[in-house]
Amino acid sequence: MPSVIQPRDERTQPSRIVPGYPQTPLRNPQQSLVKRAPTLSELTGPLDAAKRVRLLGGDIAGHGGKQAIGQLIHLKVRVLDEDGAPVGGALVEMWQANAAGRYIHPNDDDRAPVDLNFYGAARLVTDESGAFELRTVKPGAYPVPTNDGWWRPPHVHFSMFGKVWLSRLVTQMYFPGEPLNAQDRILNAVPDAAARDRLVARYVPPTGNPPDALVFEHQIVLRGRASTPGQP
Template sequence: MPDTQPPAYRRPAPATQPAYDSPAYGSTHLRHPKAPLLRMPHTLSEVTGPRMSQGAYPAEADMTRLPNGRVVMGERIIIGGRVLDEDGRPVPGAMLEVWQANAAGRYNHPRDTHDVPLDPDFTGRARVFADAEGRYSLTTIRPGAYPWRNHHNAWRPVHVHFSLFGAGFAQRLITQMYFPGDPLLALDPVFQATPDAAARDRLVAKFDLGLTVPEHALGYRFDIVLRGAAATPFEDAGHDDEGH
């Protein structure tokens, strides 16, 4: 009789995930755990709910067009890829929530007072679901870089935030997607907080002509591996880098 048990969980390889306390990333000093972490056993409710279904959480896959027909300002792009486990198997039904700055580098958030234009039509939020093959796709605009005061003349590279949910809130992971060729990557403490260069490269999307739609938008592929030695580097699920 064939073995139907799932493979044993493989922890990420050393240096492929960012540390809770990264000296060059200033705010981690204030919020990283100061005591050993406690493992809390999950009950049935944490493991199985709430179900992240499109019925309860409608998909919003296009950030560039509004219900009134207006189109937001900026370079339109398509981001797509697959959500996979450590053995390359698709993770169907995973809910991906996305948020980002606008084309000028400003979030649609009261705490963002960056002195650049705020596009009132651009919410900077999207929600998509992986299909049976783990594939997802969304349309947005390329965000801008912005200053963040971590150190003198500090600027965040162009990036998009991703939050992934499995079967419930206890299965949430957060990461960031960057763009190829960005000169700020070498200077960014958030990106550089992952020590392993190959792991950092998994945070950088790849230009994909297959995802590009003629006369409409350039396409970028960003595959997400949830765990194992080839896992995408993830943040602490309790926050993002700007505290939004």
């Protein structure tokens, strides 16, 4: 079924220029964005991008003598469209810092240690119910080199491919109860409080299953619906 893409409520999306985030005023357009009516070109998109890339699996905490250091966590994520329908077969890319707040990346020269058993990236495809699971360690917080007291709270990056070009999403997921959430410049660039809350994963009290990991659940909603609301 063709997808319908409607304008988003601006308050549920981040401002493009963020006070205290010095790259944003240099890289975001000054001119007004051009309004267009989506055509077939924007309402199609790569359904099988996974065939072009190498999948990495969702179990990235390591096993045996190669276990990453940190709090073992299970992330259970569901990917839905605006109708609440599962988005199955979607390519998901995830990356995060290690438990000490350090990324394996040439750009990260933070003083926190690298964990040789943790690369911190998963790439997989959602199942038919739009679900995917990650076994990882909880990322640490880290200071941003603005050197003015901005620390990123623990967070996980996601890059997702929906059914059409306009449903492509890059986002970040946060953890509940983190004191740094309240002052993070990226999380708080979203004006609407409820929309910010939806970027925070839900903590699931332990039930003994799995026995070794804390569980967090999260929901991601990609743009697009099968039909306009109100229509039969």
